[in-house]
Amino acid sequence: RVVFMGNSITEGWKIMDSTFFTGRPYIDRGISGQTSPQMLIRFRPDVIALKPAAVVILAGINDIAENNGPISLEAVFGNIVSMVQLAKANKIKVVMCSVLPANRFPWRPNILPAEKVVALNKMLATYAAENKIIYVDYYSVMVDDKKGLPKKYAEDGIHPTLEGYKVMEELVEAGIKKALKKK
Template identity: 30%
Template sequence: MKKIVYGLFFGDSITYGEYDGVFGGWVDILKRYALQRFHEGNGDELILFNLGIGGETTEGLLKRMPVELNARNSADGNLVFISYGANDLAIKEGVQVVNPEQFKDNIIKAVQNAKEFSNDIYLVSILPIAQNIDGVVVGSGKLRSNEEVIAYNEILKSIAADYSLGYIDFHSALVDDKEVLLSADGVHPNEKGYGMMAEIAIPIIEKYL
């Protein structure tokens, strides 16, 4: 009897796939890959849900997460991916949207929510930002820095270690070539960047196919 496993991807616009008019972002590439594998008759069915919302922080995540998890709960098991930080760490009008202590608290609460539904939880690193917007207030009024990106990624890594979670390190994979892998806004990946992210994540979902 084949199993039907659900994969839930919580995140912001980078999870949603913004700025990728070709492939729809890394999660949508994974969705198509899992569907293709199923139609080839290989293994279990893995149904992936892209639950990314543009501009969302961990504060928004905590409000909707229990409802989303209850609505998409497979009897055969669930995978949960938590991909936040790019909006939390931003500074707007001199104030950090979600400070590091609160970010850590929120991620831990999200992990505890996820643990009620899944033993397979992955934290996803925050991506580097382009040099030309590092420490610069952009049109949206937000300021981001690579220094903060590194600090918030350290929080994610430490939580992953403490709670025995998976950690997907997109940051290390993209940082050296970020200027060619990010879109014009310097925050979101372009098609190449999203493609690289999907390549890194495919071996993870392979384990459940």
């Protein structure tokens, strides 16, 4: 089985496209609003305890939105790396995902996230390449000319529509297949 670890984008997936999780060995462990420290705290019960073959990690957007107050990108990156290391130590294959494009937060209009999303994704992609971890790049496939998500992919600019999830599904399934083939 494969655990999807994340925030509202992960939690909303099974609601927006219930067919994606039906008939597949996928477990949705997304909790709305969560930041990377909160995900790290629950990584043991929500991922390791389930003994999956692989974990899909999608984290960082709520940190950039400062849902729990200001946090440096280095700290966010460190929390994601800690989840990767916990998974690897428990022989769980890792699929690391880019943060989705975002150029605004409906709930935090004073924060301009576009450049921070780009910077965090660069850190994640570099780490994945250096450590031979499967990296799923949602960002470059979904981004518009304003460094955000087009309306067809996310009505509110953050949470994917069915069409947005369909794009993500194709990419993540390819990543999962690659991860499960790795020795």
